Amino acid sequence: MSKAKLKKLRVIPLGGLGEIGKNITALEYGDNIIVIDCGLGFPNDDMLGIDLVVPDVTYLQNNIQKVKGIVLTHGHEDHIGALPYVLKKLPVPVYGTRLTLGIILNKLEEHTFEVAPELNCVSAGDKIKLGVFEIEFIRVNHSIADSVCLAIKTPVGMVVHSGDFKIDATPVDGEMIDLTRLGEIGRAGVKLLMCESTNVEREGYTHSERRVGESFEKYFEEYKQKRIIISTFSSNVHRVQQVIDLAVRYGRKVAVTGRSMINVIGAAKELDYMNVPDGTLIDIADIKRYPPSKIVIVSTGSQGEPMSALYRMAFNMHDKVDVSTEDVVIISASAIPGNEKLVGNIINELYKKGVTVLSDSVAEVHVSGHACREELKIFHALTKPEYFMPVHGEARHLHVHKELAEHMGMPASNIFVGDIGKVLEIDAKGAYFSGTVPAGIVLVDGYGVGDVGNVVLRDRKILSSDGMITIVAVIDPAYSEIVTGPEVISRGFVYAKESEALIDSIKTIARDTIEICFDRGNDWSQMKFKIKDEVAKFVNQQTKRKPMIVPIIMEI
Numbered sequence: 001m002s003k004a005k006l007k008k009l010r011v012i013p014l015g016g017l018g019e020i021g022k023n024i025t026a027l028e029y030g031d032n033i034i035v036i037d038c039g040l041g042f043p044n045d046d047m048l049g050i051d052l053v054v055p056d057v058t059y060l061q062n063n064i065q066k067v068k069g070i071v072l073t074h075g076h077e078d079h080i081g082a083l084p085y086v087l088k089k090l091p092v093p094v095y096g097t098r099l100t101l102g103i104i105l106n107k108l109e110e111h112t113f114e115v116a117p118e119l120n121c122v123s124a125g126d127k128i129k130l131g132v133f134e135i136e137f138i139r140v141n142h143s144i145a146d147s148v149c150l151a152i153k154t155p156v157g158m159v160v161h162s163g164d165f166k167i168d169a170t171p172v173d174g175e176m177i178d179l180t181r182l183g184e185i186g187r188a189g190v191k192l193l194m195c196e197s198t199n200v201e202r203e204g205y206t207h208s209e210r211r212v213g214e215s216f217e218k219y220f221e222e223y224k225q226k227r228i229i230i231s232t233f234s235s236n237v238h239r240v241q242q243v244i245d246l247a248v249r250y251g252r253k254v255a256v257t258g259r260s261m262i263n264v265i266g267a268a269k270e271l272d273y274m275n276v277p278d279g280t281l282i283d284i285a286d287i288k289r290y291p292p293s294k295i296v297i298v299s300t301g302s303q304g305e306p307m308s309a310l311y312r313m314a315f316n317m318h319d320k321v322d323v324s325t326e327d328v329v330i331i332s333a334s335a336i337p338g339n340e341k342l343v344g345n346i347i348n349e350l351y352k353k354g355v356t357v358l359s360d361s362v363a364e365v366h367v368s369g370h371a372c373r374e375e376l377k378i379f380h381a382l383t384k385p386e387y388f389m390p391v392h393g394e395a396r397h398l399h400v401h402k403e404l405a406e407h408m409g410m411p412a413s414n415i416f417v418g419d420i421g422k423v424l425e426i427d428a429k430g431a432y433f434s435g436t437v438p439a440g441i442v443l444v445d446g447y448g449v450g451d452v453g454n455v456v457l458r459d460r461k462i463l464s465s466d467g468m469i470t471i472v473a474v475i476d477p478a479y480s481e482i483v484t485g486p487e488v489i490s491r492g493f494v495y496a497k498e499s500e501a502l503i504d505s506i507k508t509i510a511r512d513t514i515e516i517c518f519d520r521g522n523d524w525s526q527m528k529f530k531i532k533d534e535v536a537k538f539v540n541q542q543t544k545r546k547p548m549i550v551p552i553i554m555e556i
């Protein structure tokens with residue numbers, strides 16, 4: 001048997017399993033690695049102060065000589081958002097469709113690189129060869145234009161990666177998912193299907209994007225005398241196009257607010273993915289020149305993000321837009337799990353101002369971009385895979401998708417519900433899990449990437465819940481005496497002026513501890529530890545709290 005036949009295809013998920021977002025998977029065969037997508041995630045409630053979460057690509061860095069490139073399915077943040085951070089560590093070619101690359105270019109301009117990123121444009125129907133892998137890009141429908149799934153020819157057989165998709169028979173751009181090609185690939189034989197699981201719990205089919213346009217038209221007709229503000233995902237070019245078409249029909253001007261919305265619409269216009277008649281778009285600063293009935297505002301903030309355009313409008317912080325009873329706000333998105341409270345806060349503020357609010361919970365102003373159960377069944381039936389790995393979902397989504405595949409007749413032994421870093425190997429003997437690779441998360445805080453870890457997060461949690469006590473003293477070790485202090489500074493623990501007895505007790509304990517340490521000949525570091533320990537015991541006994549205690553001992 002030749003050496004090549006002994007090699008195995010290794011499927012290495014580095015994100016997107018057991019979570020929503022941060023989608024990234026590597027395929028490895030011998031000295032060849034390709035990476036599918038490179039997305040970011042959003043911080044959990046306990047990740048205090050963290051802006052973004054990106055995947056840990058240590059394994060790819062350690063094998064950089066093998067990495068042939070990154071191939072992208074579409075331009076959503078959870079699939080491309082980590083690229084600016086990853087390309088700094090992994091300067092490899094990137095392949096994506098025109099709109100996807102247009103959005104990426106805007107993101108990359110905000111960063112500096114030692115090696116200029118290499119972006120390669122592909123179209124649905126194209127095939128490229130990266131090492132031993134041949135990748136075909138197949139058109140799918142999703143909530144962003146230019147989305148594709150991937151058919152990857154490998155030495156062990158065909159791997160199909162669905163990307164994010166739905167089956168829309170009446171798409172806004174007239175380009176339906178290429179079911180014919182998927183069927184052809186299925187008849188030729190698919191070794192492994194990796195299929196998204198986001199909407200696997202929903203029965204039936206996902207509605208067409210055109211249904212949202214029909215709802216918008218109804219509200220344009222109903223609220224002719226009011227200003228209409230529509231907040232949606234900036235990447236949903238087709239939805240914004242429908243808004244612009246309706247604005248033109250009803251004689252309204254369109255103003256755009258929110259940096260990501262401005263960037264994406266700019267890229268879509270430049271690449272001819274949007275048709276905007278001359279004179280339709282106006283600067284947000286010019287809206288006061290028109291009556292409310294002649295204006296539509298397209299805004300970011302549909303997820304309630306603090307400091308997004310809609311958030312600033314709701315909380316009187318927007319420098320150009322003041323909302324009132326003359327406004328109708330349409331929130332054309334469903335809240336991502338975990339964002340429900342943020343969206344609710346904005347809706348409550350808008351109601352307090354007398355604004356009419358139409359959201360997904362009370363009006364048909366949003367449809368998903370993800371396949372429901374019947375569409376997932378069609379994808380499975382067309383591709384007829386030998387093995388199946390559900391991807392893009394929390395644990396429950398992955399397991400429900402496994403049950404769906406079993407219901408369609410696939411043996412349970414051929415279905416692999418994975419974890420981040422857990423390697424699936426496929427060879428002539430079959431498919432099986434085999435070991436793990438380094439994987440996890442890297443936290444982005446401002447300009448810092450990876451410099452905030454578990455210890456810092458733990459400290460932030462303590463500070464946020466119990467506050468901090470700083471004890472400052474100046475000592476003279478030569479004479480074993482306290483020169484000044486100790487002084488006690490409280491932040492977020494108690495208000496010093498109202499807790500003088502407690503503060504005085506802490507001072508006394510600190511002073512006594514320093515003097516005991518002098519008697520025992522303890523050094524500076526031991527002294528700090530003893531002060532921290534004694535004060536912590538006392539404070540916990542008195543208040544049942546555990547503030548952070550920071551002794552600062554200075555020597556003269």
